[in-house]
Amino acid sequence: MNCPLALRLLSMPATGSPSTERAIAERIAQSMRAIADPTRVQILRLLMDAPDGRRGVTDLAARLGLTQPTVSHHVRIMANDGIVQSVQEGRHVWYSLVQSRLSDVFDFVQRSPSGATAATVDPAVLARIADDLALRFAGVFSRETIAEYVSSSYELLRQGSPRDRHLSSHTSRFAADRLGSLADADAAAGTEAAASGSPTSVLFVCVQNAGRSQLASAILRSLAGDRVRVLTAGSQPTETINPKIVAALDEIGVSVDGEYPKPLTDEVVRGADVVITMGCGDACPIYPGRRYLDWELPDPADLAMDGVRAVRDDIDRRVRELLRSLPPVNAA
Secondary structure (H helix, E strand, O other), rough: OOOOOHHHHHHOOOOOOOHHHHHHHHHEEEHHHOOOHHEEEEEEEOOHHHHEEEHHHHHHHHHHHHEEEHHHHHHHHHHHHEEEEEEOOEEEEEEEEOOOOOOOHHHHHOOOOOOOOOOOOOOHHHHHHHHHHHHHHHOOHHHHHHHHHHHHHHHHHHHHHHOOOOOHHHHHHHHHHHHHHHHHHHOOOOOOOOOOOOOOEEEEEEEOOOOOHHHHHHHHHHHHHHHHEEEEEOOOOOOOOOHHHHHHHHOOOOOOOOOOEOOOOOHHOOOOOEEEEEOOOOOOOOOOEEEEOOOOOOOHHHHOOHHHHHHHHHHHHHHHHHHHHOOOOOOO
């Protein structure tokens, strides 16, 4: 590996004692061993790309498709060499980079072509997604309409998250959510018979779709189950959910349940019964017949864990009040 730090150390004049020269040589070898592995380069890349500069082993393992013990092994090697540091908060251990220790190595990793590779989906996979959704929405939308939504969903997600390791499954879910919202909007407009007792649809919108909206949606899903159809979106979505959000939810026994940041699209607003905005300004279009709420909450991305917990608890209170105001699922 063409490591800038190693090259810089090798270029230093050999003017010290044999023991000093040996120590320098050992440091070069150790540093190169610590990063001379594709998995470790990927871990460094993920840590650099994290919204707050840190990730937990569960998040790293999920993104890399590896077991947690395997990830822990690689992180431990880099931690022993001072490349990565760990901080424990309650039951969770967060890993982050030691920027001052090996900044040249991090610069190299950031420029690495393997780290910059954009995710793509085989057209055959997109066609299969469209076929599967055509079965799901049979009699509601044509195969051509569904294929168009699959294609546009794929492009929107790829533009917003160019390194998404789960782009195929996220494309399928995003297209399904958009088509479901469009069907709800058509039913509400009277173009289709609305199903009696259909669940209330609630849309949470924030800026990055990585913090507040994910907190609210996860808590509402855990409380309401099938009674409420919950959607999220962001006016300027980021690539990944903030790991502090995942940790704060886990502390109260709530899962993000495979959620991911996604852009705000017109049909999800049209298909929602309740639209709740959190700091996204005027990005959300207004349609008559919807219930709109604006929750003023600080952005968790700028807060330490104690602040994130306070936002979580505030959202939990608001969600419970919202749920009590919604009609029962079998209401006419």
